[in-house]
Amino acid sequence: MRPGLVLVLAVAILAVGLAPTPASAQGWPSSLFRSISAFTDNARSNLAKAVENVKNSTATFVEDAVRFAVARTTRDEVCFFIVGCFSLKSPWVSLSRPVPAPKEPDAISVRFYYYSRQHPERYTVLSGPDMNLADSGFDAAKPTYFLVHGYLNSGNETWMAELKDAVLKNVDGNVFIVDWGNGATEANYLQAVANTRVVGREIGLLGRNLIRYFGASARDFHFMGHSLGAHISGYAARNITSVGRVTAFDPAGPGFEALPRLVRLNKYSARFVDVLHTNAKPVTLLGFGMMHAIGHIDFYLNGGVDQPGCSTPNVTMPKSILDVVTIPVNALSELISCSHSRSYEYFTEALNNTDCRMWGHKTSVTRQRLLWRKSVPSPVPDKTGKCERGRCVPIGLDTPSFPARGAFSVVTSSAKPFCIEENSNDGQTLQELQSLGLVG
Numbered sequence: 001m002r003p004g005l006v007l008v009l010a011v012a013i014l015a016v017g018l019a020p021t022p023a024s025a026q027g028w029p030s031s032l033f034r035s036i037s038a039f040t041d042n043a044r045s046n047l048a049k050a051v052e053n054v055k056n057s058t059a060t061f062v063e064d065a066v067r068f069a070v071a072r073t074t075r076d077e078v079c080f081f082i083v084g085c086f087s088l089k090s091p092w093v094s095l096s097r098p099v100p101a102p103k104e105p106d107a108i109s110v111r112f113y114y115y116s117r118q119h120p121e122r123y124t125v126l127s128g129p130d131m132n133l134a135d136s137g138f139d140a141a142k143p144t145y146f147l148v149h150g151y152l153n154s155g156n157e158t159w160m161a162e163l164k165d166a167v168l169k170n171v172d173g174n175v176f177i178v179d180w181g182n183g184a185t186e187a188n189y190l191q192a193v194a195n196t197r198v199v200g201r202e203i204g205l206l207g208r209n210l211i212r213y214f215g216a217s218a219r220d221f222h223f224m225g226h227s228l229g230a231h232i233s234g235y236a237a238r239n240i241t242s243v244g245r246v247t248a249f250d251p252a253g254p255g256f257e258a259l260p261r262l263v264r265l266n267k268y269s270a271r272f273v274d275v276l277h278t279n280a281k282p283v284t285l286l287g288f289g290m291m292h293a294i295g296h297i298d299f300y301l302n303g304g305v306d307q308p309g310c311s312t313p314n315v316t317m318p319k320s321i322l323d324v325v326t327i328p329v330n331a332l333s334e335l336i337s338c339s340h341s342r343s344y345e346y347f348t349e350a351l352n353n354t355d356c357r358m359w360g361h362k363t364s365v366t367r368q369r370l371l372w373r374k375s376v377p378s379p380v381p382d383k384t385g386k387c388e389r390g391r392c393v394p395i396g397l398d399t400p401s402f403p404a405r406g407a408f409s410v411v412t413s414s415a416k417p418f419c420i421e422e423n424s425n426d427g428q429t430l431q432e433l434q435s436l437g438l439v440g
Contacts, residue, residue: 073101080104083201091260092197098322099255102194108183110202113155114138115175117168125176127206133214140216143173146203146236148180150227150252151192152333155179159344163224166351170397178203184228189324189332193255196228200235207240219244219271226344227252227288227336230275234265243270245400249343250278250289254321257282257290267295272400276347277304279339283321286312288340293365293407296400297393300363301346301410309414310338342418346410349418350395356419358395359387360408 072079078101079085086092086102093099102108112125119137126132145167147160155177164175183195210216222245225233230251237243246269256264267273273295280300281287287305302308313334318324327335350358393402395410412418 078102080198083198083205086197086201091263096321097193097255097259097263099190099194100188102196102198103183103191105198105202108180108195108198110183110199111155111179112206113177113179115164115168115177116142117172120168125206127202127209131206131209131213133210138174138210138214140210140214143171143220143222144210144216145171145173145175146178146207146221146223146233147175148178148199148203148223148225148229148232148236149184150225150229151184151189151336152329153184153226153229154181156181159341159348163344163348163351166348167397170351176206178229178232180232187325187329190255190321192228193252196232197235200232201239203232203236204239207236207243211240218242221245222247223270224344224347225249225251227340231256231263231265234269234273237270245272245274246270246295247347248273248275248295249347250276250280250340251294253280253288253290254283254324257292264290265294272296274399275299276301276343276395278302278307278341278343278346279336280304281306283324284318286315286317286335288336289343296405297360298365298407299360299395299410300365300407301342302412303409305339307339307342307414308412310342345416346412346418347395349416351397353417353419356417356421358410358412358419359422360393360395360410361387362391362404363407363409365407 076089077085077087083105088101091097110127112127114123114125114133114136115121116137116139123136125136145164147163147167149155149157149160153160156179160177164177167173167175178199180195180199183199184192186192186195207216207218207221211218218240219242221237221240221243223233223237223243224247225231226249230246230248233246233248237246246265248265251265261268265273265275274297275290275293275295277289277291277298277300279287279289280291281289282291289304291304306312313331315327315331315335318327324332346358390404393399393404393408411420413420
């Protein structure tokens with residue numbers, strides 16, 4: 001029986017009172033099930049027999065459908081088909097995070113585009129019970145990458161295609177580009193913030209299906225997300241659990257900065273979390289990136305505040321996060337198009353440029369903030385000469401294999417190519433660390 005038909009049948013089962021008890025629904029609110037109207041005993045009996053005939057071959061699909069089939073909205077939460085419920089209470093909604101309820105999945109319309117070396121053309125993947133990866137060439141034995149865009153972007157951005165190509169140039173793996181453009185191009189930034197939770201849940205469902213049906217390992221999953229996409233990556237990784245890595249490109253600050261770990265990306269979201277900060281200043285100063293160090297490794301590029309070669313558009317300074325929604329969309333797009341977006345440009349170049357490595361030198365986040373508060377336009381990174389073990393880490397796919405952890409400063413040029421050859425013999429660092437057995 002087709003999975004889609006089973007989903008319809010499962011919804012019918014719910015309608016006649018055959019849903020499992022709340023205890024078997026893996027923690028979903030019991031009120032979801034109490035709200036189902038009961039039909040006659042005869043109808044229940046007939047449908048029960050129908051389900052029994054198909055449950056051996058489709059039990060998993062029925063289970064998923066029953067678990068998420070009911071949608072409702074209350075003051076405290078909103079629930080949707082398939083993806084489940086989302087709290088509307090603190091810390092998800094508060095004075096410092098005045099976001100509305102997320103839109104329904106159909107309105108956000110998340111799409112997944114699959115690529116590999118063997119299948120370089122776009123293959124659109126359906127998630128949920130109708131997942132259609134059989135003909136895609138997906139190989140669970142290979143590492144899997146998820147690329148997630150941010151605010152005012154879509155899955156058709158040039159930078160996402162370039163990053164995808166750079167990944168596949170370095171690794172024979174699986175790449176999924178996540179397109180949530182319908183939910184990201186909201187004129188109201190706060191609505192887009194709210195929508196991220198639904199997107200993270202949908203990616204999590206895809207990831208769990210890859211594990212359940214194809215034998216993939218969460219440790220081989222690597223999420224890369226920009227701005228709001230960085231926090232989506234964190235949500236998705238936590239929905240899957242034990243994910244290998246999340247790389248965050250200037251994670252969005254408004255609606256996330258200084259808030260509890262539950263609502264934002266943090267170093268507990270995955271086994272390894274690395275962050276590139278390129279626009280780390282308050283939204284009241286037209287900054288869109290997070291200032292705090294939130295990963296196992298946090299790279300502050302050119303001080304992490306404003307990037308060389310970038311200018312700030314002439315717009316009225318917002319007094320709070322609520323004022324962000326009053327900034328015209330074209331001005332917002334200009335704001336996030338340079339310093340905020342340099343993060344993924346740096347990472348893509350780091351993958352493509354094998355002749356020059358972007359080395360991070362150990363620094364202090366406190367030092368970076370003090371320099372910035374003293375109006376130093378681009379705080380000077382710590383440069384202590386030749387890199388020593390435990391003090392330098394490069395930006396790239398191999399970052400986790402280096403022993404150092406903490407905050408690191410990186411210097412770049414103001415235009416492509418961004419990588420700067422250093423005079424401190426950093427080029428020898430990789431070879432020396434390998435000789436010490438510190439890097440594979």
